[in-house]
Amino acid sequence: MRYGLFIQTGLRGVEREESLKYISKMLPLSVVLFGNDFSNEKELTELISKINHIFVVENNVPAPFIAVDQEGGNVVRIPWIDYSPSNLFLGKLDNPEFTNYVGMLTGYQLNSLGIRWNLAPVLDTLNGYNPVILERSFGSDLETIGKHGAEFIKGIQSYDVRATAKHFPGHGSVMVDSHVDLPEDKRNVESIINDSYPFRKAIDAGVSSIMLSHVLYNSLDENYPATLSAEVQKLLRHSFNYRNLIISDSMDMKAVKGRYDVSEIIKGSIKNEVDVIENADIVGSMEFYEQIQNIDTALLKPKEERIVQFMQPFKKLSYKPSPLLMRSVETVSSRIRRRKILNPDIEADLVLMDSKDESQVAEISKSTNLVSTHLADLNLKLKLHYGTEFLENMKESGRQIILVGRNEHLRSRVNLMNAISGKNNCVFISTSFDGDIGIVSEKMGYISAYSKKPSVIVGAILKAYGFMA
Known part of the structure; x- marks a missing residue:
């Protein structure tokens, strides 16, 4: 044996x-x-x-x-x-x-x-x-x-x-x-x-x-x-x-x-x-x-x-499923839970807050480079500054800010996020379930992406700017 x-x-x-x-x-x-x-x-x-x-x-x-x-x-x-x-x-x-x-x-x-x-x-x-x-x-x-x-x-x-x-x-x-x-x-x-x-x-x-x-x-x-x-x-x-x-x-x-x-x-x-x-x-x-x-x-x-x-082998389909459907659906399927439209003609900070994985099962984190590359391919010429800096470093006020993060109910940073939203025009893109919407300030826009995948994040960013409903 x-x-x-x-x-x-x-x-x-x-x-x-x-x-x-x-x-x-x-x-x-x-x-x-x-x-x-x-x-x-x-x-x-x-x-x-x-x-x-x-x-x-x-x-x-x-x-x-x-x-x-x-x-x-x-x-x-x-x-x-x-x-x-x-x-x-x-x-x-x-x-x-x-x-x-x-x-x-x-x-x-x-x-x-x-x-x-x-x-x-x-x-x-x-x-x-x-x-x-x-x-x-x-x-x-x-x-x-x-x-x-x-x-x-x-x-x-x-x-x-x-x-x-x-x-x-x-x-x-x-x-x-x-x-x-x-x-x-x-x-x-x-x-x-x-x-x-x-x-x-x-x-x-x-x-x-x-x-x-x-x-x-x-x-x-x-x-x-x-x-x-x-x-x-x-x-x-x-x-x-x-x-x-x-x-x-x-x-x-x-x-x-x-x-x-x-x-x-x-x-x-x-x-x-x-x-x-x-x-x-x-x-x-x-x-x-x-x-x-x-x-x-x-x-x-x-x-x-x-x-x-x-x-024992299964009977295998002979045709190749096209990836185009995947890319199309994931770009448009995030959900606006609390609408706040940003101005594409004004500079904005895109802050990817999760710089490391939260679980031992996860190995692939969001990539600033992939998000910026996808947006550049769309040729929208958004005035975005990319970063992963933590929230304490954000001292200015009167800015447009897109915050991307996961599971705020498990973190202490939500208080910092809410304080920043009181001084800035902010949209939060949630990459997990939307159970934290109740603790995120009502002054902040909220979009549920349900994913860290860069193409999904890009679709949510487009909704933050009002390019998609």
């Missing part, structure tokens, strides 16, 4: 050549890549080629499933392809056909790069504005999440790229980020199962894999998070009648790592209903690989059968 089939590993933890030696020994089902594994398309292509060579040429086994988290919005590993603005953007637009198209375009472009597994979409419900979920969710309405999740799944899988519904049974009702600690969901069983409705729709849509969350659901299991809980896994496998692949969230996250030892993780995952352990750190992956070899093969056999089924 090839024991690496039960592992999805990242390359973190050692130098590149050393990681490739680990890959050669382990021969995992999948290698998950992150943005810091490559700088451009050439490096990505060369890396995938090296990995495939180890499998196909050196070891005479099928190429692994190269995987990424290409969710769209703030969680994007490959920034140069036409990625989704964000799930919340799609949910607010509420056009299922467009969401299906976004899935198709994502699938086509990933497949073209040799990537056959996307750890998306997020099907968590936006409850309580969990800071690690936010615009990664399609919204707060279960029907909307289920509908758009299913369409994205069908779209991406039509180009032979496996989708992953995550994070079962739902990560949206806890405020703690499982990358840094173990969240506890203290709701009753009925509420938890109710929020898992979008996963039923994903199963109906034929989703290839479902990822378990690192959340402790007290009413289901007082001791273990979903990734290690027999009760939660039985709920998915038996109550939901799910027959495809179950994968864990990464076992190097602090919700699990350091809290449970390797043998306990193996017992709670692979010895239960989990088929594949994800671990971003390759040294840790080797520990799991060695432990899995001690498991009775009779227990592993049904998992191996599901994995073999997972590896």
Whole structure:
């Protein structure tokens, strides 16, 4: 039996050549890549080629499933392809056909790069504005999440790229980020199962894999998070009648790592209903690989059968979806929540306030250069000064200011923003959900973009100037 089939590993933890030696020994089902594994398309292509060579040429086994988290919005590993603005953007637009198209375009472009597994979409419900979920969710309405999740799944899988519904049974009702600690969901069983409705729709849509969350659901299991809980896994496998692949969230996250030892993780995952352990750190992956070899093969056999089924190719559409529709829709689909029109003939400051990512899952930040390039291509000759300076440095008054930021309810800077809006003509472009509109000064214009994607920001800027309704 090839024991690496039960592992999805990242390359973190050692130098590149050393990681490739680990890959050669382990021969995992999948290698998950992150943005810091490559700088451009050439490096990505060369890396995938090296990995495939180890499998196909050196070891005479099928190429692994190269995987990424290409969710769209703030969680994007490959920034140069036409990625989704964000799930919340799609949910607010509420056009299922467009969401299906976004899935198709994502699938086509990933497949073209040799990537056959996307750890998306997020099907968590936006409850309580969990800071690690936010615009990664399609919204707060279960029907909307289920509908758009299913369409994205069908779209991406039509180009032979496996989708992953995550994070079962739902990560949206806890405020703690499982990358840094173990969240506890203290709701009753009925509420938890109710929020898992979008996963039923994903199963109906034929989703290839479902990822378990690192959340402790007290009413289901007082001791273990979903990734290690027999009760939660039985709920998915038996109550939901799910027959495809179950994968864990990464076992190097602090919700699990350091809290449970390797043998306990193996017992709670692979010895239960989990088929594949994800671990971003390759040294840790080797520990799991060695432990899995001690498991009775009779227990592993049904998992191996599901994995073999997972590896079977889908019938792939032959035509290329045009990216023009994506670019058109994302430019016009931001929403003016509080109108204030700026004068294009007067100088203005464009302040991109989020100079670093707020979550460990996000790797792609807004780029001042990309926003300015997009605006320059439109040849509007706006008198804009670009900056990322913090608000305390803005001493002048009587200026036009466009502030671009995310999740003001989680920050102390909102008081500075409101003070500035009392002395200047300001518009705020929100790149996340619009739950903070109530704390942003009524003197300030407010536009919901639901995304950090530069093209979406540009569309919102055009609305701030009154060029679009």
